Amino acid sequence: MIMLEAEAQAVNRALVLDAIHLGAESAGLIARSAADNTEMWSNPANLDLSHDKQSRGVATFAIRDRAVAQLREKYPMHDTSLFHAFYTQLYGDLIKDLFFGRQTRVDGRAWDQIRPxxxxxxxxxxxxxxxxxxxxxxxxxxxxxxxxxxxxxxxxxxxxxxxxxxxxxxxxxxxxxxxxxxxxxxxxxxxxxxxxxxxxxxxxxxxxxxxxxxxxxxxxxxxxxxxxxxxxxxxxxxxxxxxxxxxxxxxxxxxxxxxxxxxxxxxxxxxxxxxxxxxxxxxxxxxxxxxxxxxxxxxxxxxxxxxxxxxxxxxxxxxxxxxxxxTCIKEPRTDKTNLPVTEVLTIPAHKRTSFIGPGGRNLKKMQTEIGVQTSQGNDESSWTIFAPNAESLAEAHEMIEQLKTDEYAPEYELGAIITVKVLEIKERGANVELHPNLSP
The missing domain is CATH 3.30.230.70 (GHMP Kinase, N-terminal domain)
Structure with missing residues (x-):
């Protein structure tokens, strides 16, 4: 196997390994088929592999530079990059010898030991x-x-x-x-x-x-x-x-x-x-x-x-x-005061006008004064409240309860005859009050 990557929904280890084995077996069939046709169809392979990750400290570089300088002095006609490559290969072999010989890693840990x-x-x-x-x-x-x-x-x-x-x-x-x-x-x-x-x-x-x-x-x-x-x-x-x-x-x-x-x-x-x-x-x-x-x-x-x-x-x-x-945290915190919260409320039809207000005035007031936003749900009586924190949600509850207790305006039908209060008479008509909770 030369490459492996996966995303899983917390799958059991045995099932993941079974999937890896099955995939490797199927991929092997494809690889063997490709290998059989390599000589006929493929171009010469590029085997020039290079790595550019810096992984050595100051002391390691000092040893390398000292060794390369001595080799350059002794073999001035050779390419310096070869010295660097041989040094890196030797360094890797020494690390492997350290582990297999002394059963220890470069920082003194055992093979299964995690860092502090x-x-x-x-x-x-x-x-x-x-x-x-x-x-x-x-x-x-x-x-x-x-x-x-x-x-x-x-x-x-x-x-x-x-x-x-x-x-x-x-x-x-x-x-x-x-x-x-x-x-x-x-x-x-x-x-x-x-x-x-x-x-x-x-x-x-x-x-x-x-x-x-x-x-x-x-x-x-x-x-x-x-x-x-x-x-x-x-x-x-x-x-x-x-x-x-x-x-x-x-x-x-x-x-x-x-x-x-x-x-x-x-x-x-x-x-x-x-x-x-x-x-x-x-x-x-x-x-x-x-x-x-x-x-x-x-x-x-x-x-x-x-x-x-x-x-x-x-x-x-x-x-x-x-x-x-x-030992740092085991369960989700429940005491965070700055977390956003959301809640779904049911507003009866006869309270809807008081809740929304004329032209959505009450909903706009909740947003500007306490930062609470509202949106209508899947049906007319369902409303979702989004608050930036629990304190704002509590304030919204108080405001909503006050709105629901206010006297609500009736829903008028087109063509109905009602009694109104005349507030102002103008040349082109008059301003009248249909209900105390409605704008003239």
Whole structure:
């Protein structure tokens, strides 16, 4: 297997693995058929693969530069880029030897050990929800805001859940302008897949989640899923379950083009991603349901038994991460005072005139004075109230109850004879009062 990506509705691990095996078997038939015709139809393959991800620290660069300088002095006619390539290959081999020989990773962790995690929530009071998750040097800050009623009900709509991922240059100790490229779009889309399954389908608001990466030395996209899950709970969104994400790596040792032994690494560093053989991202719910997968395989092919191994170890590690996250917040908050609220009211027909007011005066008054918007539902007696917070909704209730207790004006029929009060006589007619609650 060389590529894997999925979005799922919290599907059981066994079912996901069954689907992977079935897909691999079917894809194998296609691949063998394509291979049989390769010599006849294909062009020469471009085998010049390059990587541009910076993953070494200052000390590593110093060792490399010193070694390259010595080689350049000894072999002045050779291309310097070859020295760099050989050094990188040697560096990767040394890291693999370190693990297989001493059973330890470059930062001293065991293969299944996750980095220390610290969680915070409710960082910014004006926001509907916010959270920060620190996983060693990965620190994405997530924030949530629900849209107003006019935004939710106006214009063309395709979805009501948006996830944005921001990776400014200072996250890797660089300077420059922040831009949105394929990486940011891809990481945001993957996180959205991982979280969409736990958003209630009948949730009445549009949600926009943003994550700004403050520092990074690993899978900040998977750490951002953890932070976003906490921010959603902090905002009181009734998630069906919490979600966490982690990236898995792989080191392999070959013998005659066959994998002799391998080891899946949990919660990989940037260095292990760059020099390793796999970057396998996955998002999982508390009960082990998989919501998203994405695998970048850097070896010619990944055997399915290694996929099984990676998924099993990922689910186990994510269970530990979710336990840590639950110490920060476990259930959706119910005490947030700045969350928007909506409610459906039933207004009887004989109270409708008092509720709306002449020319919609009462509805406009509620919007201008307390910020509450109203819209008619599927029938004439059903009205939806949207308030920016619970306090405004309570004020709206008081105003509506007062309007409903006021004497309402009767509904007049065309051609009926009624008694009116003449207020003013003019040359062209007269101003009359049909009812005290109606304008002249």
């Amino acid at each position: 995690i610290v969680c915070e929530r409710d960082l910014h009071k004006p926001l509907h929800g916010s959270a920060l998750i620190q996983r060693a040097l990965d620190s994405p800050k997530s924030a949530l805001k629900a849209d107003s009623l006019s935004v939710m009900t106006g214009g063309m709509k395709e979805k009501n859940f948006f996830v944005h991922y921001e990776f400014p240059p200072y996250a890797t100790n660089e300077i420059g302008l922040s831009t949105v490229g394929r990486r940011e779009l891809g990481h945001g889309a993957l996180a959205e897949k991982g979280l969409r399954a736990v958003i209630p389908s009948n949730y009445p608001f549009t949600i926009r989640l943003t994550s700004e990466v403050l520092e990074s030395y690993g899978s900040s996209s998977m750490a951002s899923i953890c932070g976003r899950s906490l921010a959603l709970l902090d905002a009181g969104v009734p998630l069906t379950q919490s979600v966490a994400g982690v990236a898995l790596g792989l080191v392999t040792e070959y013998d005659n083009d066959e994998i002799k032994r391998h080891q899946v690494l949990v919660d990989i560093l940037g260095l292990e991603d760059y020099l390793g053989d796999m970057d396998f991202k996955m998002a999982v719910t508390k009960d082990g349901g998989i919501t998203a997968l994405q695998a970048d395989i850097k070896i010619p092919g990944l055997p399915l038994h290694i996929v099984d191994d990676a998924v099993g170890k990922g689910v186990k590690a994510l269970g530990r991460i979710l336990d840590i996250m639950s």
